[in-house]
Amino acid sequence: MRVLRGRAATVETDRTVTRTLCADAAETGERAVRAWTPHRQVAFGRRDAGAPGYERARAAAEERRFEAHVRPVGGRAVAYTGTTVAFARVEPIEDLREGLAARYDAMTRDVKRALATLGVDAAEGEPPDSFCPGAHSLRAGGKVVGIAQRVRRGAALTAGICVTDDRAAVADVLDPVYDALGVPFDPESVGSVVRAAGRPVEPTEVVEALEAALVGDAATRVERVR
16 A cells, blocks of 8 residues: 655645545555645635635635635535644545445544544534535544545545644634635534543644554555655
């Protein structure tokens, strides 16, 4: 299994790294895992970008020193503060119509196991009016993790976001962003690993725990992101 560590110099080049993982997996048949702390940003979904209040939402993010970007998939806006952790597992596939539920189940199970090593007892589901609402989330005193999946010819990407120690910053920026978009959002719905664990937890601890859980017992080939 290929394991990538670190992040690229800019938001766009960092996204290219993950897209390339998918293309490589489709071509070589090798699985890949990545866990890292993306640049400070608000990543809007395509639905957001088409909403009447998008420009106001974008301005609200930038006023709070978050770069505004549109990701090429659905879902609602998510915020990365610089200590928020992202994670991804890429798997080669033969049939786009098969394995979707199994990949979600495996990722949910692995992320719960990673959080447990940090002292967080996470449950499936999310509070009402959470950020980027979706069926595949984990809560522990608030939404801590959101998971999504993207399938392309030859490869499936199952990925997510984990709020580490930055729930206040996430809530502060997403409150006006969601208000501008006309989407219900409760700032109190945001959880964090630190809050749930009841102790200081460094982002590197979260990255290492997620990477270990997503890799499992597979033999690894580690690369640094350039």
